[in-house]
Amino acid sequence: MNKSVPLGADLSRALFAADLVEGLSAAPKATPPKWFYDAEGSRLFGEITRLPEYYPTRTETALLRRIGPEIARAVGPDRSVVEFGSGSADKAALLLAALNRPAGYVCVEIDPGAARATAAEVARRFPGLPTRGVAGDFTNLKAQPAAAHATHRLGFFPGSTIGNFDPPEAATLLSDMREHLGRGAQLLLGVDLVKDAATLEAAYDDAAGVTAAFNLNLLVRANRELGAGFDLDAFAHEARWNAEASRIEMHLRALQPTSATIDGESFRFAPGETIHTESSYKYTPEGVAALAERGGWRTKQLWTDPKGWFALALLGA
Structure with missing residues (x-):
């Protein structure tokens, strides 16, 4: 079995930054869910899998x-x-x-x-x-x-x-x-x-707030690895069932005017604006x-x- 080329730290950072810049430049703003999974994200997802709602x-x-x-x-x-x-x-x-x-x-x-x-x-x-x-x-x-x-x-x-x-x-x-x-x-x-929608939404918005921490950890990672400067208190986790698209959507909703910077690109968020972080069809x-x-x-x-x-x-x- 051949081993593929691993993601080195420099390459991983560059890809992470490029994906976030592209996603936050879009309308509406969105980011790929694969970047949830740093060490803390993997740990939090492990907790999610043991939750009664999940x-x-x-x-x-x-x-x-x-x-x-x-x-x-x-x-x-x-x-x-x-x-x-x-x-x-x-x-x-x-x-x-x-x-x-x-x-x-x-x-x-x-x-x-x-x-x-x-x-x-x-x-x-x-x-x-x-x-x-x-x-x-x-x-x-x-x-x-x-x-x-x-x-x-x-x-x-x-x-x-x-x-x-x-x-x-x-x-x-x-x-x-x-x-x-x-x-x-x-x-x-x-x-x-x-x-049913109630079962689906509960699975992605648990009472203990573990899924919320998992979602917000994306911004924690961006701050740590990219120096993005997200104000974590300015965002809240949101999960909702989109029946027309047959998918649960996870978002990070801005609670107040806020901004972040990635590789020299500045991104502003109006109150109520969201980052669509994951779809689960x-x-x-x-x-x-x-x-x-x-x-x-x-x-x-x-x-x-x-x-x-x-x-x-x-x-x-």
Whole structure:
């Protein structure tokens, strides 16, 4: 398995600054959600996954545990697993334990610390399994060499992270994953399904304020790494369901006139103006199949939990 070029500190800063300048120059202002995940962002997201309101992680984990043998039969033996945006080793460990003779494991994670920690934990749980953590941006797979291995690969993209991308971008990402994984590849994709607005909004605006801290940490990171000078008290977390677009939106809303500066570019915020920091699209099972097809995959099998809240789809190239 080849290791891709990691994101060095200088390159990471430059990309972070460029994305924020571009996003804050747009109308309306928006930033890519991948920059949530510095060390503190990764820690806070770990807390979010354990909150009572945040159903996706526990629902997907229970589903993965229940259908593990079915996945193994559908996937076949000797697959090398490539996980995109791992965050932690827990779901990968469930998948690897279910598979028949897994041949290796690679995690691609933008936070170098999380990439190392996930790979180390998988190696601890599965002694002798070839394991590698790659510090890289899975949204730019064309810039990374494929993780070459003698066996066919099984991509693993859990957590409904695909929902963070607008549908055309999601289809492009799935197409890039298909090319990256190579001939004969399969992809196990986690997708959050449409449900009532109250459940969705509570999952992204918890009573303990952990999601708010996670959202605001983007500005903390910009201050620390870019010297942006955001007044943290001038912004508040907001989550809302956009039924027309079938997505939850997270925003940082300006409470008063304020400004910030990134690489010499000044950005002003009027009271009530927001930075759109994340979208989380929710799909129907039919929508999952259509998205997969636009990305060049076919849906081999789709499983849901008993409530129909979450889906795991096995795609074939």
